[in-house]
Amino acid sequence: MKIAILSNGPGNYSTKRLKEEAILRGHEVSVIKYKECYASIEQNNPTVSYKGKDLGVFDAIIPRIASNMTRYGTAIVRQLEMQGCYTVSSSIAISRSRDKLRSMQLLAKSGIGIPKTVVSRNTTDIDDLLDQVGGTPVVIKLARGTHGNGVVLAETKKAAKSVLQAFYLTNDDGTNILLQEFIEESAGTDIRAFVVGSRVVASMKRQSLDDDFRSNLHKGGEGTIVKLTDEEKKAVVKAAKAMGLNIAGVDLLRSNRGPLVLEVNSSPGFGVEKVTGRNVALAVIEYVELNAKRRNRKDKVGA
Numbered sequence: 394m395k396i397a398i399l400s401n402g403p404g405n406y407s408t409k410r411l412k413e414e415a416i417l418r419g420h421e422v423s424v425i426k427y428k429e430c431y432a433s434i435e436q437n438n439p440t441v442s443y444k445g446k447d448l449g450v451f452d453a454i455i456p457r458i459a460s461n462m463t464r465y466g467t468a469i470v471r472q473l474e475m476q477g478c479y480t481v482s483s484s485i486a487i488s489r490s491r492d493k494l495r496s497m498q499l500l501a502k503s504g505i506g507i508p509k510t511v512v513s514r515n516t517t518d519i520d521d522l523l524d525q526v527g528g529t530p531v532v533i534k535l536a537r538g539t540h541g542n543g544v545v546l547a548e549t550k551k552a553a554k555s556v557l558q559a560f561y562l563t564n565d566d567g568t569n570i571l572l573q574e575f576i577e578e579s580a581g582t583d584i585r586a587f588v589v590g591s592r593v594v595a596s597m598k599r600q601s602l603d604d605d606f607r608s609n610l611h612k613g614g615e616g617t618i619v620k621l622t623d624e625e626k627k628a629v630v631k632a633a634k635a636m637g638l639n640i641a642g643v644d645l646l647r648s649n650r651g652p653l654v655l656e657v658n659s660s661p662g663f664g665v666e667k668v669t670g671r672n673v674a675l676a677v678i679e680y681v682e683l684n685a686k687r688r689n690r691k692d693k694v695g696a
């Protein structure tokens with residue numbers, strides 16, 4: 394097959410691993426820097442160019458869209474979808490996953506456990522807002538933050554109010570702010586499960602090294618192998634499905650009332666391979682082999 398990996402970082406571990414496994418399986422692979430692609434939008438003739446030439450035809454694309462390039466990256470993916478090219482992650486599902494508010498709404502609607510979450514545009518009802526999420530300490534999140542940036546723990550009502558006011562200050566319509574129940578029993582640890590299709594192919598527990606409540610590896614967290622319970626496996630596969638993603642990195646908290654999904658990442662890193670010894674890249678390539686023959690399925694998420 395002719396496979397394109399859309400990635401701005403050809404040297405990234407994940408990109409290199411995908412390329413390596415695809416070549417081992419006998420595929421022809423190109424790594425395309427989507428930020429250098431340009432799309433020509435014309436009646437009945439969507440094209441994508443790269444380095445002065447038409448990108449040509451691929452049997453499948455594997456988008457690895459960075460969070461700070463979501464709009465441009467998904468526009469390129471959309472253009473390729475419109476040409477009829479198979480993509481393992483649809484442009485609409487990638488965009489959806491980048492908005493924590495939209496994600497929480499969808500996960501909740503699908504009956505998946507999530508920390509109690511409220512969204513608000515002002516602090517006048519701060520008492521009620523806090524009541525709704527179980528009081529302080531409370532987690533406050535920017536709907537479009539990543540790598541643990543834009544996630545704050547406010548210990549007191551006063552602190553919560555100040556943080557909200559500071560966030561609202563720079564707030565335009567594109568930046569929603571969430572207040573979330575603090576899951577204290579799992580502070581500093583979470584689980585990252587890598588889902589491919591309807592299978593969990595690898596999972597790790599992440600632990601923050603200092604006393605940070607955020608366990609992101611980007612924040613210096615450390616990963617160890619973990620075995621998921623059947624309930625947890627079900628929850629993460631369901632979460633990926635609810636978001637319309639075939640490939641997903643689902644973040645999960647172990648709470649006293651069972652697994653709670655925090656977020657579903659559409660371009661999850663492959664660092665979990667190093668922690669677990671599982672061949673995640675191969676699982677992705679095999680999924681592409683099995684599914685690329687089909688036309689892209691219609692997105693049925695509806696939000």
Ligand SMILES: Nc1ncnc2c1ncn2[C@@H]1O[C@H](COP(=O)(O)OP(=O)(O)O)[C@@H](O)[C@H]1O
Nearest residue numbers: 508532538539540541542574575576583607608
């Ligand atoms: N409600 C919560 N209760 C306890 N810990 C949380 C909560 N929300 C987030 N965290 C911690 O903060 C980290 C980052 O939050 P997350 O929502 O995944 O944002 P990001 O997209 O920046 O990774 C999580 O991995 C988890 O360790």
Ligand SMILES: [Mg+2]
Nearest residue numbers: 540541644656
């Ligand atoms: Mg996260």
